[in-house]
Amino acid sequence: MTIKGFTGPDVPVYAEIKDCIRCGMCLPTCPTYRELGQEMDSPRGRIALIKAVADGRLSLDDPDFTLHMDRCLVCRNCETVCPAGVNFSHLMEDTRSQITRSAGNGRSIQERLLRFVILGQIFPYPARLRLLGGILRLYQRSGLQALVRWSGILQRLPGHLDSAEALLPQLSKDFFLPQPEEMPPPPVYPIRRVALFSGCIQSLIFADVNRATARVLAHNGCQVMAPPLQVCCGALHSHSGETDLARDLARKNLDAFAAAAVDAIIINAAGCGAMLKEYNHLLHDDPVYAARAEEFAAKVKDINEFLADLPLVPPQGRLEWTVTYQDACHLAHAQHIREAPRQVLRSIPGLELIEMVEADYCCGSAGIYNLVQPELSQEILQRKLGHVIDTHAQVVASPNPGCALQIQSGLRQKGLSMRVMHPVEILDRAYRQPAAN
Ligand code: SF4
Ligand code: SF4
Incomplete structure (x- = not known):
């Protein structure tokens, strides 16, 4: 069957397609272009293909179209360098939504x-x-x-x-449940009241990162709560073109956080944070939830961003560690947060921060990408791992569970003992060290 053009909801915005001036500046930053060397696996090539479908010159259910769209990591590396301000992630998510809805899309x-x-x-x-x-x-x-x-x-x-x-990483001994029992005692005179978005992978695999986040917030004068009815943020669904499911999850989260009268909603997973900050875009034409989504998105803060703005209570304990920081794509390219995590790490006495080459280059994790595109994901990871290993640091600080899993598994396969930790876990460790004399 030949499907001409895009139809129904989530049609890629034609004006945004035309924003691309075809300059090619994005090509060297795109992991799939660098690995495969084909124009159709570059941002510019993908936009040309999307335009061809929009113009009716290419069928939406052409298997090659699906192939080149599905190979995109939605890492947004291309957005950072684009002089025309093309919002590539919106184009790709809308396009994938269209592909997912078309029955003969060539996926196995x-x-x-x-x-x-x-x-x-x-x-x-x-x-x-x-x-x-x-x-x-x-x-x-x-x-x-x-x-x-x-x-x-x-x-x-x-x-x-x-x-x-x-x-598969080591699962947490005790999963994190968004319940009052998991929250640290509030400070006597709280300066802020915040809600923790606990995330699904984070709660099962990195439950201690959530506990460290809550402790660090309390140490910095915040009263922390976690709405019990919160669900997955929907980032995996949105990136994969399951937009209706992503909207359902967003509505559930808006309901779950509705009663929480807080100053900020704190998230420690970069991918989830980028999604939560875009709930307003996701629900922009929802008559019931659009205004609430706008209000919610404005309150979302990545933990590093929040701490760097406080100002941070300086740790008294020393950590004589060498640490390299990996910019998660959805923190650096989507939320434009680069300095805050480095600031958090530099605040720790004794810690030496070693910058890696191409710190903001994608690691190949990208949601379920490492499951549906395993070979390409591994090739992209090898480049990242090389840069990580070259630093000879003891610890890799990563602000995103997907990247942490991907890098951890790569290090494990190479038999290396470098640890992967969230910056907030490292800060929490410093707070719990005895004060240096
Ligand atoms: S950098 Fe932006 S404008 Fe230039 S080709 Fe890439 S997407 Fe198009
Ligand atoms: S989002 Fe990432 S993989 Fe996709 S086109 Fe842009 S740079 Fe390439």
Whole structure:
């Protein structure tokens, strides 16, 4: 079937397509162009393809169109250098929404099933996510994981099960639940009242990052609460073209945070933060939620951004660590936050911050990209890992769980012992060190 043009909701805005002046400045910054060397896997090439569909010269259900769109990481590296201010992520998310809705989009049955199960049946439901987390934790702790890896059985099964399994990090001993029991005691005279957005991956895999975030906020005079009915932010869904699911999740979060009379909504995951700050765009034509989404988005603060604005209570303990910082794409390119995490790290006595080359280059994680495009994701990761390793730092500071998982798995595969930590975890560790004399 040939589908001419885009239709229905989430049509890529033609004026935004035409913003591209075809200068090519984005090409060297684009990870897929650098790896594959093809114009159609560059931002400029992808915009040309989107325009061809909009003009009716190319069919929306052309499998090659889907291929080049799906290879994009939505890392937004291209937006940072674009002199015309093209909002590439909006174009790509709308385009993927169109592809997802077109039945014959060229995606394999296996990939559709993976998207349906992960995005549609697991992530929107916190209880199911925790159940899956519990099963995986049992798999790891019972010794079954070691046996499966030793047997090499996954390499003989269809799909990319072996590469997906290799990404599996150690799950947290105790998952983080957005409940009052998880919150530190409030300061006697709180200077701010804030709500913590706990995130789904963060709560299962990096639960201690959430606990460290709450402790650091309390140490800096904040009263912290976490609305219990919050759900996944919808970033994975939005990037994958599951826009209706992303909207449903956004509405649930707006309801969950509605009663929280707070000064700020704090998030420690860069990808989720970028999504939450765009709820106003996602729900801009929703008659009930548009105004609430605007108000909510204005209150969202990345933890690094929030701490750097306070000013921060200086840590008294020393950490004699060498640390390199990795700019997560969705913090640097989407939220334009680069200095704040470095400021947080530099505030720690004894800590030496070593800059890596291309610190803001994508690591290839990108939501479920490392599951649906495993080979390309690994190639992109190798470039990043090379830069990380060249610093010889003891710790890689990463402000995003997806990047932390990706880099951790790459280091593990190379048998390296560098640790990956969130900047706020490092700060929390410094606060808990005895004061230096
Ligand atoms: S830098 Fe911007 S204007 Fe130039 S080709 Fe890339 S997307 Fe188009
Ligand atoms: S978002 Fe990233 S992968 Fe996609 S076109 Fe831009 S730079 Fe390339």
